[in-house]
Amino acid sequence: MAGRGGVMYQVWDELVPPDCSSDHRILRLNENSELEVAKEPLHAGIDVNKTCGIGPGMAFANAxxxxxxxxxxxxxxxxxxGGTSIREWSRRNSVLRSRMIARAREALRYGGKIRAILWYQGEKDTETEEAINLYPGEYRLFIDSLYQELIHPQVPFIQVALASGQGDPKWLESVRATQLGMEDMITVDGMGLPLQPDxxxxxAKAQVLLGNMLADAFFNSHTRV
Structure with a gap:
């Protein structure tokens, strides 16, 4: 979800597509839990172990x-x-999960309400057969307990079915089958979107397309807008 659009050899080219431009109506909760005008890279200061580039978030909001x-x-x-497995998110005491819940609650202190959860994860879980066997149960655990903690049962969960994987192609298809089989979620299929040389x-172009697809899914959900 952080996005590596425009990143080559761990360096971002700093090219921002028009669809990802800043707008005073689009804010982000920064790494200090403060609101500021959002700009690319959206995950700067958040996804600190990777070089952040263009992701789908800004394109989604602009759409x-x-x-x-x-x-x-x-x-x-x-x-x-980036590069994390579903087990790093499914456990209530995990660092990543705890940070996510805390940030969601911090954002709510400024007013407003949660309108959607956007989720794009799973490439790490295509690396081994053990990981793909664990994935269905861990993903369901993640979803169910996330809603319990956020106490927002009507918020649409919009997931992206993977566009790529890191291991045997059949392992990618296994993870995708789990994602596509989640009938209680809204799914955007990333397969076929352009990939970088890696x-x-x-x-970056694919991230813009994905952001627009996520916006379409948001409007097609049962959320009142």
Whole structure:
């Protein structure tokens, strides 16, 4: 979800597509839990172990405002950490999960409400057969306990079915099958979106496309806008 669009050899080219431009109506909760005008890279200071580039978040927010200019202020709460497995998110005492819940609660202190959860994760879980066997149960545990902790049962969970993997192709298909089989979630299929030369990460153009797809899914959900 952090995005590596425009990142080559661990360096971001600093090219920001028009669809990812800043707007005073789009804010982000930064690493100090303060609100500021959002800009790319959205996960700067959050996903600190990777070089952050273009992700789908800014394109998603801009697409919402293009369709509904009077939507109001959008606060993005970036929480992603690249290269992590679902087990690092499914356990209530995990560092990543605890940070995500804490940041969501911090954002709510500024007013407003949670309108959607955007989730793009799973490449790490395509590396081994053991990981893919654990994935279905761990993912379901993550989803169910996340809603219990956030206490927002009506918030749509919009997931991205993987566009790429890191191991045997059949392991990628196994993870995708789990994702596509989650009938109680809203799914955007990333398969076929352009990949960078590493064959793993989406290009900046693909991230923009994905952001627009996520916005379409948001409007097609049962959320009132």
């Amino acid at each position: 919402i405002l293009r369709r509904v200019p009077n939507f109001g202020t959008i606060v993005l709460v970036p929480c992603a950490a 064959g793993l990460h989406l290009t």
